[in-house]
Each structure stands twice: as C-alpha cells, then as structure tokens.
Amino acid sequence: MRFAIRGAFPALVPLAGLCLIGLAFAAAVPAPARGQKPAEDDALKRTRAQVKMLDDLFKVAVVDITNRYDGPPAAKVAKTIFTAAKEKHYFDARLLDATGSPQNEANVPVDDFEKSAAKAMIAGKTYFEQVVQTKDGGRRLRVATVVPAVVQKCAKCHGVKQGDLLGFLSYDVQVQ
Numbered sequence: 001m002r003f004a005i006r007g008a009f010p011a012l013v014p015l016a017g018l019c020l021i022g023l024a025f026a027a028a029v030p031a032p033a034r035g036q037k038p039a040e041d042d043a044l045k046r047t048r049a050q051v052k053m054l055d056d057l058f059k060v061a062v063v064d065i066t067n068r069y070d071g072p073p074a075a076k077v078a079k080t081i082f083t084a085a086k087e088k089h090y091f092d093a094r095l096l097d098a099t100g101s102p103q104n105e106a107n108v109p110v111d112d113f114e115k116s117a118a119k120a121m122i123a124g125k126t127y128f129e130q131v132v133q134t135k136d137g138g139r140r141l142r143v144a145t146v147v148p149a150v151v152q153k154c155a156k157c158h159g160v161k162q163g164d165l166l167g168f169l170s171y172d173v174q175v176q
C-alpha cells in the first residue's frame, strides 16, 4: 500500500504542473473574454461598425440639409428617419439635448444611459457606449455620439457659439 502511493506520486507531479499552468493561463485572460464565444465578440464589433456607419451618414445628411435649406430643421428629418427605423425594428435612435435648454422638451435625456451619456458629453467625451444584457439572453449595444453646433447656422438657431456642444445622437441596436 505504502509502496503504491510512493509509486503514484512522481506521476502526479507533472499533472499538478499542468494544472498550475492552466490556472496561470486562465488568470491571464481578461475576465470579460473568459467563457464568451469569440463569435459573440465579432457580433459586438460588427454592431459597433454598423452604428459608426449610420452615425457618419446621419451627420452628413443633417449638416447638408442645414446648409442647403432654411426652414424646417434637419432635426425634423432625422426624427422621421428614426421613427421609420423603430417601426421597422432596425434600431432605436434619438437626437438629444445636452445643454439643459433644448428646442423641444421631448429631447431631454430620460433613462440612465441617456443621462450618463449627457454627463460624458458635457465632460468632453465624444463617444459613450454600454452593452446591455436583455432578459431573453441577448445583448443590445447603446451608443451616444457627440453633436456640436458644427456650422454657424446650427449655432445661430440654437443660440450658442459655433463649435459648442448641443447634444448627442443616441443609438440602441440589437447585437446579432
């Protein structure tokens, strides 16, 4: 019996070593990546790229409409597009205020994400995001991107200086 234990011991040493290497490796991997399928991270990257594309295009459209036309502000066109996007379940988006004195009271930040995003923009950030776990086990990516008074027309109508912060675009997109 004593002999058997002694005989088995040397064989256990490399095994314990392997376990230790395994533990050290697991500790080196950042916590959020552990236990997460790489495919999911790819999905998050794809969703971020999708939001970036939408954001770039919306900003081009809003500035172009503002430069071309006087009258109905580009914000109204953006709202029409966002309503259509919501109805078709593409994504949710809102154009929100970060000045404390919006043109339309309906554009004030309401939920926790929007309020935190407004604080981040006021603190000088240009981008703010949050990944939200949904009850059905899915994920949503919430993103806020800064909206300054990029051209003189924006500044004049909103009563601020050109370049000043006006608000942000807030996106809520399903990660898939």
Ligand code: HEC
Pocket: 062, 063, 066, 071, 072, 073, 074, 075, 076, 079, 095, 096, 097, 098, 101, 102, 103, 104, 105, 106, 107, 147, 148, 149, 150, 151, 153, 154, 155, 157, 158, 166, 167, 168
């Ligand atoms: C002719 C006046 C006018 C111009 C020019 C204008 N806006 Fe506005 N803006 C408005 C009005 C009115 C609203 C409210 C629209 C609504 O909610 O129906 C608004 C809403 C906004 C909001 C949402 C917060 C709020 O104040 O209600 C942001 C942010 C914004 N505009 C940014 C811009 C930017 C950036 C530009 C220039 C590219 C611009 N605006 C040009 C009148 C204007």
